[in-house]
Amino acid sequence: MSGIKILLVEDDWIIAKEISLSLHDLGFEVLAHVESGEDALKKIAEQKPDLILLDIGLSGELSGIETAQIIKKEHHLPFIFLTALADSSTIEKAKLTEPYAYLVKPVKIETLYSTIEITLYNAAQRKDVTPFLKEGLTINDAIFVKTKGRLEKLQLNQVLWVEASDIYALVCTASGKYLLNTSLAAVEEKFPSDSFLRVHRSYIVNVNKIEAIEKDELFINQQRIPIGKTYKDKLMSKLSFL
Structure with missing residues (x-):
């Protein structure tokens, strides 16, 4: 999707490279790849991405969950968590930040596309949701x-x-x-x-x-x-x- 700018926050270089290539193949613009929550917040303030892909398990001073809390409070931008098989306690904490979705690593390109599309739609429609399907449809509807x-x-x-x-x-x-x-x-x-x-x-x-x-x-x-x-x-x- 041309024109959609995505910030990738992932401290595993190999995974970040794979996701970046997939995003390019799907037509998205990777605004930047950063490895820490601190750098992510700087990029958000400077470049205003449309969407953030955010690893839960960042190794910097700020965890992915702490970074998400700041994004939600100060920037109001949609974000999707990237996660390996996290424990239930971590997932429960992550849920409190109200992410738009979770992507489990390694990320399949089909899953990446559908998750981003739905996230962008939901982000745009949060204030005025348009239902897709009404009751009693006929073939001519x-x-x-x-x-x-x-x-x-x-x-x-x-x-x-x-x-x-x-x-x-x-x-x-x-x-x-x-x-x-x-x-x-x-x-x-x-x-x-x-x-x-x-x-x-x-x-x-x-x-x-x-x-x-x-x-x-x-x-x-x-x-x-x-x-x-x-x-x-x-x-x-x-x-x-x-």
Whole structure:
């Protein structure tokens, strides 16, 4: 996402390098990489990042949690904690700073992208949250999706399938993919059940867009989508046969 400036606060050089490369690949700008909470606070005051990736276990005088407390109190900027497998006591302390999310190291690029996208959206909408999904949707309704820093209207009849992306949902159309600030389970509940059907624990499909079925897979827009055993009977009952 061009124009989004991220400050990376991580005292492990190798991990920081890997995350920096991933951020560049995703189109974000790494404003700076610093190794201590003290340096992070200086950079924040000087350069005003849009988002901070903050290691919990910093080795400087300020811990990541102490740094987060100052960021929250004085700068009001969104931050995401980076953590290894921390103990429950540390996590409980971290929760009190109200981070937007946690990323467990090593960080997968897909998880990094989805977490940052949702964080930026939530940060922008904190004062006026726009719900993505209303009750009683029909196939002719539209929803608003986050793309290129703004909300755009998407007709449900354009949706090919929806797939899980960590704890969020990725709406797939012929023209692109859009991240929803909600879970796949919430999509299943709100999308019209006469047209959208869960066929796998990670996929909901628009049954009107199915082009073919082969053993334990179906095809939409030349994309193979797995069919879970527990969902196959319900799927087949939705289809017409000659």
